[in-house]
Amino acid sequence: MALPGMTGVDHIGFTVPDLEEARAFLVDVLGCEYLYSLGPFVHEDSDWMAEHLNCHPRTVMRRNSFFRCGGQAIFEVFHYEAPDQNPVPPRNSDVGGHHVALYVDDLDSAVAYLHEQGVRVLGEPTASRGAHEGQRWVYFLAPWGMQFELVSYPDGKAYFRDPEAFA
Numbered sequence: 001m002a003l004p005g006m007t008g009v010d011h012i013g014f015t016v017p018d019l020e021e022a023r024a025f026l027v028d029v030l031g032c033e034y035l036y037s038l039g040p041f042v043h044e045d046s047d048w049m050a051e052h053l054n055c056h057p058r059t060v061m062r063r064n065s066f067f068r069c070g071g072q073a074i075f076e077v078f079h080y081e082a083p084d085q086n087p088v089p090p091r092n093s094d095v096g097g098h099h100v101a102l103y104v105d106d107l108d109s110a111v112a113y114l115h116e117q118g119v120r121v122l123g124e125p126t127a128s129r130g131a132h133e134g135q136r137w138v139y140f141l142a143p144w145g146m147q148f149e150l151v152s153y154p155d156g157k158a159y160f161r162d163p164e165a166f167a
Helices: 019-029 048-053 107-116
Strands: 012-015 033-038 060-069 073-081 100-103 120-127 136-141 147-152
Touching (some): 019 033, 019 060, 019 073, 107 120, 107 136, 107 147
Parallel strands (some): 012 073, 100 147
Antiparallel strands (some): 033 060, 120 136
């Protein structure tokens, strides 16, 4: 059984400490297209934020901006202010840890570009094995510490060539 009517991912939302810094990184470094912004949203006299977004009731969403990345993915980027806000992004090993993976045709030139832009790249590209053989990947950090990944598999992954071998 599947979620009725689900056809795909609509957008990915994440929170940043500085929306202008995020806009510069997403547009000027990653090449995303800025679409539009909304906000602020303030619910001072109710628990709307807690009930609808699982935030502290006095949370204020100053603004959220939308970006298109690679002609398809939409990033909804938030700037919140909350009395109990945690300013430290989760690591992959933390509950709620996450990353956004971007596909590139040429991993080596993409990594060189990130270095030229002063982006912190974590280690060297890694070649995957097993079902992901044929893929190379590397993580990098946004200025606010959020984890991104570059992946490339121009000749495909082993799993897609022979799914039965990995069942």
